[in-house]
Amino acid sequence: MDGAMGLLGGGGGGGSSGGSTDGSMSTVSKAEVVEQDYVGLMSEVSSYPAEAELELGLGLSLGGAMKAKPCAWREYGRILTAKDFPSVVSRGSSASSSSSSGRGTSTTAITGTKRTADTVAQDVGHANGASQVVGWPPIRAYRINSLASQVKASTAEEDDHSIFGNDKNKNSAKKDTNNSNNKNNSNIQEKGCRRSSLFVKVNMDGVPIGRKVDLNAHSCYESLAQTLEDMFHRPTTTVNANRSSGEKEHNLMVEAAKSSRLLDGSSEFVLTYEDKEGDWMLVGDVPWGMFLNTVKRLRIMRTSEANGLAPRFQERDQRQTPAPRLRGSKPI
Amino acid sequence: MAYSFPEEVLEHVFSFIHSDKDRNAVSLVCKSWYEIERWCRRRIFVGNCYAVSPRIVIRRFPEVRSVSLKGKPHFADFNLVPEGWGGYVYPWISAMAEAYPWLEELRLKRMVVTDEALELISRSFKNFSALVLSSCEGFTTDGLAAIAANCRNLKELDLRECDVDDRSGNWLSHFPESCTSLVSLSFSCLEGEVSFSALERLVSRCTNLRALRLNHSVPLDKLPNLLRRAPQLVDLGMGAYTAELRPELYSRLGNAFAGCKGLKSLSGFWDVVPSYLPATYSVCAGITFLNLSYATIQSPDLIKLIRQCRNLQRLWVLDYIEDSGLNALAASCKDLEELRVFPSDPFGQEANVSLTEQGLVSVSEGCPKLQSVLYFCRQMTNAALFTIARNRPNMTRFRLCIIEPRTPDYLTLQPLDAGFGAIVEHCKDLRRLSLSGLLTDLVFEYIGTHAQKLEMLSVAFAGESDLGLHHVLSGCKSLRKLEIRDCPFGDKALFVNASKLETMRSLWMSSCSVSFGACKLLGQKMPRLNVEVIDERAPPDLRPESEPIERLYVYRTIAGPRLDMPGFVWTMGDEKSATEFS
Numbered sequence: 032m033d034g035a036m037g038l039l040g041g042g043g044g045g046g047s048s049g050g051s052t053d054g055s056m057s058t059v060s061k062a063e064v065v066e067q068d069y070v071g072l073m074s075e076v077s078s079y080p081a082e083a084e085l086e087l088g089l090g091l092s093l094g095g096a097m098k099a100k101p102c103a104w105r106e107y108g109r110i111l112t113a114k115d116f117p118s119v120v121s122r123g124s125s126a127s128s129s130s131s132s133g134r135g136t137s138t139t140a141i142t143g144t145k146r147t148a149d150t151v152a153q154d155v156g157h158a159n160g161a162s163q164v165v166g167w168p169p170i171r172a173y174r175i176n177s178l179a180s181q182v183k184a185s186t187a188e189e190d191d192h193s194i195f196g197n198d199k200n201k202n203s204a205k206k207d208t209n210n211s212n213n214k215n216n217s218n219i220q221e222k223g224c225r226r227s228s229l230f231v232k233v234n235m236d237g238v239p240i241g242r243k244v245d246l247n248a249h250s251c252y253e254s255l256a257q258t259l260e261d262m263f264h265r266p267t268t269t270v271n272a273n274r275s276s277g278e279k280e281h282n283l284m285v286e287a288a289k290s291s292r293l294l295d296g297s298s299e300f301v302l303t304y305e306d307k308e309g310d311w312m313l314v315g316d317v318p319w320g321m322f323l324n325t326v327k328r329l330r331i332m333r334t335s336e337a338n339g340l341a342p343r344f345q346e347r348d349q350r351q352t353p354a355p356r357l358r359g360s361k362p363i
Numbered sequence: 364m365a366y367s368f369p370e371e372v373l374e375h376v377f378s379f380i381h382s383d384k385d386r387n388a389v390s391l392v393c394k395s396w397y398e399i400e401r402w403c404r405r406r407i408f409v410g411n412c413y414a415v416s417p418r419i420v421i422r423r424f425p426e427v428r429s430v431s432l433k434g435k436p437h438f439a440d441f442n443l444v445p446e447g448w449g450g451y452v453y454p455w456i457s458a459m460a461e462a463y464p465w466l467e468e469l470r471l472k473r474m475v476v477t478d479e480a481l482e483l484i485s486r487s488f489k490n491f492s493a494l495v496l497s498s499c500e501g502f503t504t505d506g507l508a509a510i511a512a513n514c515r516n517l518k519e520l521d522l523r524e525c526d527v528d529d530r531s532g533n534w535l536s537h538f539p540e541s542c543t544s545l546v547s548l549s550f551s552c553l554e555g556e557v558s559f560s561a562l563e564r565l566v567s568r569c570t571n572l573r574a575l576r577l578n579h580s581v582p583l584d585k586l587p588n589l590l591r592r593a594p595q596l597v598d599l600g601m602g603a604y605t606a607e608l609r610p611e612l613y614s615r616l617g618n619a620f621a622g623c624k625g626l627k628s629l630s631g632f633w634d635v636v637p638s639y640l641p642a643t644y645s646v647c648a649g650i651t652f653l654n655l656s657y658a659t660i661q662s663p664d665l666i667k668l669i670r671q672c673r674n675l676q677r678l679w680v681l682d683y684i685e686d687s688g689l690n691a692l693a694a695s696c697k698d699l700e701e702l703r704v705f706p707s708d709p710f711g712q713e714a715n716v717s718l719t720e721q722g723l724v725s726v727s728e729g730c731p732k733l734q735s736v737l738y739f740c741r742q743m744t745n746a747a748l749f750t751i752a753r754n755r756p757n758m759t760r761f762r763l764c765i766i767e768p769r770t771p772d773y774l775t776l777q778p779l780d781a782g783f784g785a786i787v788e789h790c791k792d793l794r795r796l797s798l799s800g801l802l803t804d805l806v807f808e809y810i811g812t813h814a815q816k817l818e819m820l821s822v823a824f825a826g827e828s829d830l831g832l833h834h835v836l837s838g839c840k841s842l843r844k845l846e847i848r849d850c851p852f853g854d855k856a857l858f859v860n861a862s863k864l865e866t867m868r869s870l871w872m873s874s875c876s877v878s879f880g881a882c883k884l885l886g887q888k889m890p891r892l893n894v895e896v897i898d899e900r901a902p903p904d905l906r907p908e909s910e911p912i913e914r915l916y917v918y919r920t921i922a923g924p925r926l927d928m929p930g931f932v933w934t935m936g937d938e939k940s941a942t943e944f945s
Contacts, residue, residue: 169764170709171524175709241446
């Protein structure tokens with residue numbers, strides 16, 4: 032079979048002969064070309080009539096069953112963190128009855144995130160540097176995390192020392208590292224916040240497919256929670272490129288424009304994490320920097336399963352030390 | 364004319380033929396050669412685990428001893444393939460457990476490996492000797508413990524950049540005291556601690572150990588003892604290379620290294636304290652591979668170390684080396700064949716180090732054997748690329764990553780089409796190329812015209828229209844793998860070159876302009892391709908057909924559409940193919 036035969040009837044070479052930059056193959060004329068060549072295949076030029084009513088199955092069910100499963104997620108499916116607990120269990124139960132399985136009409140449209148190449152180009156062009164784009168620069172997560180943990184070890188150590196006044200780091204070699212790294216890499220730290228990726232796995236109960244989230248793209252629990260809501264509700268390929276309302280000098284910070292519904296709403300889900308010692312903790316207990324230092328992975332857990340994690344603590348503001356271990360009694 | 368060559372003779376002759384390509388050619392000569400060859404083939408390599416099924420492989424090659432499998436597409440390394448896409452090895456293991464009881468070697472890359480799979484491996488193959496897992500995930504140290512405990516003749520256990528759930532360090536203790544067969548043990552990607560005493564005993568009794576790559580939990584003060592027990596080491600991956608400055612440790616380390624006269628490869632170097640580097644100097648003259656890509660040390664220290672390694676052939680390093688370090692490299696290491704420079708601060712807005720295109724030019728001038736380059740930088744010029752191309756027509760792998768997408772030549776502000784054009788024009792043996800910077804359709808015309816040996820091309824944020832993709836698909840005769848992200852390429856080039864896709868292993872396109880309708884048509888018309896639409900939004904048939912999909916993965920296959928897809932992957936033309944292959 033002649034390798035040059037394409038799917039189009041005749042003239043497999045199409046508009047490629049000769050001119051390279053004249054309009055024959057440009058995207059401007061593509062629409063016409065498409066219409067001629069898609070014999071029998073109507074290309075719908077109109078844009079998103081159905082999207083407003085599109086009901087997003089969110090992948091909670093797989094395959095064909097996804098068709099009509101709506102998700103009133105945005106209203107009901109907020110992720111709880113530790114902050115919610117003192118006030119709220121009753122709100123959680125009333126919400127859970129109407130979440131996830133109903134065919135509610137309060138659907139959530141996909142809000143204008145048609146990911147054409149043009150849109151992507153704009154995002155990248157306007158974004159503050161390469162850091163906004165998933166998978167770019169093309170460096171394996173393993174390598175990024177390794178670098179991050181070396182730099183992070185030195186900065187987090189300083190945090191720990193200042194806040195808690197004790198050395199929570201068990202590995203004395205690591206401690207020496209920090210001293211020597213500080214000397215050797217001081218020029219790095221002078222230049223301000225170094226942003227590298229720290230991807231951790233996120234699984235949500237009831238969703239077979241896990242995701243990964245870059246914790247270093249956030250500076251606070253609110254923005255992380257917002258991202259997770261989006262991710263498990265309406266995942267896109269670029270990380271919050273559209274939502275960056277508060278870009279400042281730290282290019283990876285995504286500031287939540289308002290207090291995230293994550294933390295003040297009610298939900299049948301709770302955000303938890305597994306720490307380095309293998310315990311599952313509620314997210315939100317500890318200072319952000321300390322959380323970064325100890326988190327291994329996240330899990331969006333059903334509230335019903337998270338009962339054992341309800342912390343026993345007083346008002347958050349008064350707390351100077353991290354919350355006690357929730358299972359087991361190892362001091363920090 | 365009677366054909367009277369006995370089969371045994373032919374088989375004996377074939378036993379000297381090892382390369383897959385040659386064996387494939389042999390099997391096409393005639394039916395009897397096909398038959399003889401398939402019974403004596405011992406190694407198979409499957410570049411895409413979905414291109415063929417275990418059943419088909421086993422049916423054709425009944426006496427295999429070594430299997431290599433690759434799963435996910437390359438861009439999975441950069442989080443572009445959602446978790447759960449596929450690449451499960453268990454079905455292969457389960458089929459081979461019955462069919463290949465004498466299997467010895469398994470090499471897996473980008474596959475999902477579970478503890479169940481590892482346990483099954485450890486119980487099913489009595490002569491199992493080598494397990495190499497690269498960029499794999501899905502297993503824990505419990506699975507490793509099963510391998511250690513049950514594989515009596517294990518020679519090689521290599522974990523390279525795997526994502527392992529580290530439950531405890533005890534897996535190492537599962538090697539029985541009777542195990543003395545290890546030749547290669549590599550666990551640098553594990554995060555947790557291992558039992559030192561178990562490690563030391565293991566190293567002591569495995570006198571054939573040639574390669575040992577530790578993880579960063581092994582502290583520096585344990586290293587001298589390990590090295591003294593294994594002076595025959597050829598490949599060493601150190602753990603954390605850091606400690607308080609203690610003269611006694613330094614001299615023990617120096618003596619230990621001096622005892623390893625055969626050392627050729629050094630890696631690890633996490634958390635490096637420069638003062639300890641000179642302890643390695645005694646072996647540096649023999650070192651051919653130096654992996655400093657995790658070493659956050661500065662250029663002056665790097666230069667001192669590199670100057671000791673006069674016979675260096677491969678260097679992986681962070682961009683802390685800077686142009687000055689690369690100049691020193693070019694002056695000292697005339698045997699250099701491969702250079703990889705990784706970014707120390709990939710997400711920073713500005714350059715944190717003084718590494719520019721000059722460093723690469725310098726190495727291309729000073730190192731006549733340089734043929735493989737991976738270079739992350741923030742600026743480039745067409746002139747530099749011209750120079751590199753003219754200096755090194757022997758280049759076979761050239762991957763340039765300018766960190767900011769669409770960066771032009773910083774002197775002329777022009778696209779880098781001409782520079783990359785020079786690369787493909789001068790480097791006639793180029794097999795692998797990765798592009799970056801500002802690029803129009805013109806660069807693809809150059810590539811399609813000149814890159815006749817190119818097998819793998821990676822493209823990001825480049826091109827202007829379908830013409831670019833068309834140039835590549837219609838021009839590059841040897842193309843096997845094409846991966847594209849964020850380029851304005853769409854349907855037309857795919858249709859026109861549809862049959863080209865059957866000559867390639869795979870095509871990946873994400874965040875481009877390929878419509879769902881085009882994918883459906885492609886899938887229907889090309890039954891020997893799996894056209895996978897990977898889209899995490901709602902099912903694509905709920906959307907307008909002209910709307911672009913998120914990701915497209917097309918690969919040739921004789922196994923038909925796969926059956927293990929998650930909810931966000933659809934194979935196009937499925938209904939038709941399903942009946943054909945049922």
